[in-house]
Amino acid sequence: MNGADLAYLANVLRRRTGIVLAEKKTSMIETRLAPVIRRFGFRDAGSLLKELHYGHEALVQAVIEAMTTNDSAFFRDRRTFEEFRDIVLPNLMEERAETKQLRIWCAACAAGQEPYSIAMLLDDVGLIEQGWQITLIATDINTEMVARAQEGVYSQIEVQRGLPIRRLASHFTKEDERWRISDKLRRMVNFRTFNLLDSFGWLPDCDVVFCRNVLMYFEPKTRFSVLDRISEILAPDGALLVGPAESLVGYELGYVPAEHAPGLFYRTRPVPFRRRIAG
Ligand SMILES: C[S@@+](CC[C@H](N)C(=O)[O-])C[C@H]1O[C@@H](n2cnc3c(N)ncnc32)[C@H](O)[C@@H]1O
Incomplete structure (x- = not known):
């Protein structure tokens, strides 16, 4: 995963969801993308992010979903x-x-x-x-x-x-x-x-x-x-x-x-x- 791939991911996320990728921690991103990498059969996060440029909707949607933070709880706060x-x-x-x-x-x-x-x-x-x-x-x-x-x-x-x-x-x-x-x-x-x-x-x-x-x-x-x-x-x-x-x-x-x-x-x-x- 190089800087350009990360910047592209951040851009896709911001444009499509409004989410700003505050921490561009490679390890965090790789962990979140791991299920998508497996599901779509990519070698690693780098190759997935390269493919993201082609804008296949199913892949973009899967990446977006993987990158959302879904933490919640009953009666939270x-x-x-x-x-x-x-x-x-x-x-x-x-x-x-x-x-x-x-x-x-x-x-x-x-x-x-x-x-x-x-x-x-x-x-x-x-x-x-x-x-x-x-x-x-x-x-x-x-x-x-x-x-x-x-x-x-x-x-x-x-x-x-x-x-x-x-x-x-x-x-x-x-x-x-x-x-x-x-x-x-x-x-x-x-x-x-x-x-x-x-x-x-x-x-x-x-x-x-x-x-x-x-x-x-x-x-x-x-x-x-x-x-x-x-x-x-x-x-x-x-x-x-x-x-x-x-x-x-x-x-x-x-x-x-x-x-x-x-x-x-x-x-x-x-x-x-x-x-x-x-x-
Ligand atoms: C941290 S959870 C908060 C859940 C719950 N509201 C709570 O306070 O426990 C944030 C949720 O916002 C959703 N989310 C992020 N961007 C969104 C968007 N552009 N439109 C709708 N939901 C979004 C995520 O998928 C995630 O489930």
Whole structure:
């Protein structure tokens, strides 16, 4: 793998996913690309990266997926979920008491731990039993992750990360050494592969957007573009939750931070002109 190949890889990643390859550590890249090298029968990472120049879509997609960081956990950053449960959800339940409709988008869901954590909190309140119509959309660029999330099966180590034992007992069943999430929770989430660089046109207006631990991989221009487009689909009183390491510094325009609730922002900007026309 030479410098030019690495630069080309970084360029493809940035262009196609927004991800900036911060650490160009050869060993890290080789480890991530190893399954792709095996799958496509390359000799080594260097020969794979040379082939990347020809832009075969299956190869490009596999490389992109291999280079994404998919680390996640149930109730990751517990405080965020407490803010959702104790501040965001009660407010929205009051505001939407008449329509009984709630639309939530989890924008980078990895293997599904985040949307299923949200689903568990919604289930605690018994919203569905109370006749609420819940739309919970969960997306990720990585098709393999989305397939895993859809399946809802987790290893012992994965369920040990952040999932209280009582939730494991009530929402999962054991299958050999793995844990399968209940059909009820699985049915609550609509999973779909989606690149945050693409048009948000298919998304409904949302009351809450979780966009956590993904913006930090993007360069400012891409981060702002994603935040901008989220603000366009977020209800005027809607909430945005980002990761604790992701401040909106430099992009205060579209959102106001909630007091004493790190990572929680509200949308205040008037609905943009073009959406008003679109109705
Ligand atoms: C570190 S995980 C965060 C998962 C979860 N939100 C959490 O906080 O635990 C980042 C996820 O962002 C996804 N991702 C990276 N670039 C993306 C893009 N351009 N569009 C959609 N998802 C992207 C990756 O595939 C990965 O699953």
